[in-house]
Amino acid sequence: MRLSRYLLPILKENPREAEIVSHRLMLRAGMIKQQAAGSFTLLPLGLRVLDKINHIIREEQNRAGAIEILMPTIQSADLWRESGRYDDYGKEMLRMQDRHERDMLFGPTNEEMVTDIFRSFVRSYKDLPLNLYHIQWKFRDEVRPRFGVMRSREFLMKDAYSFDLDYDGAKAAYNRMFVSYLRTFERVGLQAIPMRADTGPIGGDLSHEFIILAETGESEVFCHRNYFDLQVPGADTNFSDDSHISEIVDAWTKPYAATDEMHDERAWGEIAATDRVAARGIEVGHIFHFGTKYSEAMNASVTGPDGKEHFVSMGSYGIGPTRLMAAIIEASHDENGIIWPGAVAPFDAVLINMKPGDEKCDRVAGRLEQDLTAAGCDVLHDDTDQRAGAKFATADLIGVPWQVIVGPRGVGAGEAEIKNRASGERIAVPIADVAARLGSAP
Numbered sequence: 001m002r003l004s005r006y007l008l009p010i011l012k013e014n015p016r017e018a019e020i021v022s023h024r025l026m027l028r029a030g031m032i033k034q035q036a037a038g039s040f041t042l043l044p045l046g047l048r049v050l051d052k053i054n055h056i057i058r059e060e061q062n063r064a065g066a067i068e069i070l071m072p073t074i075q076s077a078d079l080w081r082e083s084g085r086y087d088d089y090g091k092e093m094l095r096m097q098d099r100h101e102r103d104m105l106f107g108p109t110n111e112e113m114v115t116d117i118f119r120s121f122v123r124s125y126k127d128l129p130l131n132l133y134h135i136q137w138k139f140r141d142e143v144r145p146r147f148g149v150m151r152s153r154e155f156l157m158k159d160a161y162s163f164d165l166d167y168d169g170a171k172a173a174y175n176r177m178f179v180s181y182l183r184t185f186e187r188v189g190l191q192a193i194p195m196r197a198d199t200g201p202i203g204g205d206l207s208h209e210f211i212i213l214a215e216t217g218e219s220e221v222f223c224h225r226n227y228f229d230l231q232v233p234g235a236d237t238n239f240s241d242d243s244h245i246s247e248i249v250d251a252w253t254k255p256y257a258a259t260d261e262m263h264d265e266r267a268w269g270e271i272a273a274t275d276r277v278a279a280r281g282i283e284v285g286h287i288f289h290f291g292t293k294y295s296e297a298m299n300a301s302v303t304g305p306d307g308k309e310h311f312v313s314m315g316s317y318g319i320g321p322t323r324l325m326a327a328i329i330e331a332s333h334d335e336n337g338i339i340w341p342g343a344v345a346p347f348d349a350v351l352i353n354m355k356p357g358d359e360k361c362d363r364v365a366g367r368l369e370q371d372l373t374a375a376g377c378d379v380l381h382d383d384t385d386q387r388a389g390a391k392f393a394t395a396d397l398i399g400v401p402w403q404v405i406v407g408p409r410g411v412g413a414g415e416a417e418i419k420n421r422a423s424g425e426r427i428a429v430p431i432a433d434v435a436a437r438l439g440s441a442p
């Protein structure tokens, strides 16, 4: 991709409206454009990151046995009247009428709709367990949208919904999503800690928020230092083995971890002071078991092995991919800009031609773009006529893992310079070796 043909509207000045670093950097790096309060366009660079995040989420949802669908954003109010939530939801729900004056709404979540899908097609316990998910835009008319895509009104959510015959089945489904979340957050480069969350009227202990620690987090959180040493389960985890999955969940729920709403001063006091971590956190995921709340209200049942009808036991599992983009930046940046973890970086490398118009530099940069692409490296070729200093600043700002620098002196010596964005380390490499080096770089 040639930068001269791309849309990368870099801002030199810090935008005044941005209160936190991720919002500032996303605006400055030309990733997003605000369209209204809490609503954003994802510009090309932002969309690339979002696509990478979604790809990882999908792989891990599928690995854990969830099946992707895509439900509409606009929902009929009638479904929500069945569950009783149409009146309960309040002003956060954006309501509208169609030309026939039917009440509609822009979905803030999909429990009702997915329950309707389930009851239309599934009749027997033999078709369970079932977990359906989608990645779709939501709208919540938040009182105070702020911090860019971190707390917006229109945002993307991956929401999964599990259906099981009984509580034990639902718990196993919950555990699979729990482990899937550990893997997902690790793969996008975050250390997320599962914290007990309020289960509301349902009770029980099956609700967790996945929190990453960041100074700008909206909630106050408390956890045991041991979390930082726990191993995230590998890609070979067997999601069909309920007892193995349950052991992983046990290990990840044993040390103390709670948000301020669930904080227990007595349990906290029993932890050695040096093991206590009190910090601020960002909620990047939330999983929840709610039993038969919707299946009873909406009559979603299956015939069990006993020949009787059973209301299915359900759970829902959310991740905010647009919020994740911001959370990753909160966790990974420096004074010069973003530092993307490789797995979610918009490009693998920026190729900087320091002297466009110079015949040799142009030739080498053109060839490197081809070689890098052929080696599987996604490269943004800065062929613009900006000053070299501005190009370096842009490359640092957008946080792509590698920079390949082509200048007249290096070209004369048959070399290009490679810079690692995270460590700042620079090395000179023979031009012919650049593609092989970066093509195999982690």
Ligand code: 5CA
Residues within 6 Å of the ligand: 108, 109, 110, 111, 140, 142, 149, 150, 151, 152, 153, 155, 156, 157, 158, 159, 160, 283, 284, 285, 286, 288, 316, 317, 318, 319, 320, 321, 322, 323
């Ligand atoms: N139905 C349940 C689970 S599917 C649900 O809606 N849960 S939630 O309200 O906790 O949202 C799930 C995830 O969406 C959150 O963990 C967060 O990552 C993301 N999210 C929620 N509200 C916003 C918002 N205003 N802006 C950006 N992301 C949000």
